């Protein structure tokens with residue numbers, strides 16, 4: 001019986017996502033090639049597999065640990081952006097949860113979306129403070145969602161000689177994910193990349209993807225309830241939307 005419920009849940013959720021004309025990574029089948037990057041105190045990047053967590057309802061999400069001391073959590077990155085394709089005129093969405101107190105070197109811990117390409121030089125764009133998640137204002141699962149347009153982005157700090165516009169990068173992204181930084185006033189130098197903590201903390205993400213801007217955007221909880229066929233309604237945590245764009 002439980003297996004049938006799961007099949008139904010996956011089928012209904014797939015239909016709900018497909019009709020949006022875009023793609024959402026639910027992590028319900030695993031981490032699916034995603035990577036987690038840390039910056040060691042020697043400045044080098046270290047890649048790790050994110051930890052997959054069951055939601056005990058047939059699905060799951062992914063987690064990265066934030067340590068104190070030598071390692072700063074730098075980003076979650078889609079290992080293969082092929083399923084996402086051209087992001088032009090789409091709306092980005094992701095659910096994020098932070099357990100524990102995370103720190104930065106200067107100001108306020110902030111979760112940002114980024115997209116970039118290394119073809120023709122480093123061309124990276126990152127979401128600005130107006131649409132990004134300020135961790136100190138988050139309570140439990142929080143949704144970051146905004147239209148992928150120029151008003152939502154800044155150029156990656158200290159990256160010279162851009163050869164591609166944001167529109168060109170979004171049309172052919174090679175590298176997308178979430179990056180953990182300071183707030184925009186301090187986010188200008190590599191020192192302020194990555195979260196640290198005095199003890200330990202965990203960061204979780206789910207439902208990372210893109211929705212067509214031509215269609216009404218469903219509330220995250222609506223998607224989840226559709227996916228679960230209303231069978232697990234009492235168990236659903238409703239993400240709070242922060243900075244909805």
Ligand SMILES: [Ca+2]
Pocket residue numbers: 026027028059060061206207
């Ligand atoms: Ca999930």
